[in-house]
Amino acid sequence: MIGILVAVAIVIVLAIVFTVGSGALAGKSEPARPDGKGTTVVGKALYRAKDEVCRSDLQELRLSIETKTDPVDNTHPQSLKDTGLGADFYKCPVGGEPYEYDPTTGKVHCVHPGHEKY
Numbered sequence: 001m002i003g004i005l006v007a008v009a010i011v012i013v014l015a016i017v018f019t020v021g022s023g024a025l026a027g028k029s030e031p032a033r034p035d036g037k038g039t040t041v042v043g044k045a046l047y048r049a050k051d052e053v054c055r056s057d058l059q060e061l062r063l064s065i066e067t068k069t070d071p072v073d074n075t076h077p078q079s080l081k082d083t084g085l086g087a088d089f090y091k092c093p094v095g096g097e098p099y100e101y102d103p104t105t106g107k108v109h110c111v112h113p114g115h116e117k118y
């Protein structure tokens, strides 16, 4: 009987920690994300991983733009599609916003809140 009670108590505590998110129970609290996504502990970890995907996609895009840039005329690819990386690389994996690309400068960046510096 006591064993069952202890097990139920552990399950309740775990459920609270995972649904309420990192608050008083989890110890340290993280600042809320600028886009307001991922309010639970699991959600935060998930979106942190997606942030990294966005960052690495942009790195790959920049590398590809550099490769496709004409070294003589210094002309950049006309659109992100010209990099030939695939549709998944042209938008943010978190918010789904298309990346902003300037063919005159060859610069690409993410418009998703919190991703401006990627």
Ligand SMILES: [Zn+2]
Binding pocket: 054, 055, 092, 093, 094, 095, 110, 111, 112, 115
């Ligand atoms: Zn992004």
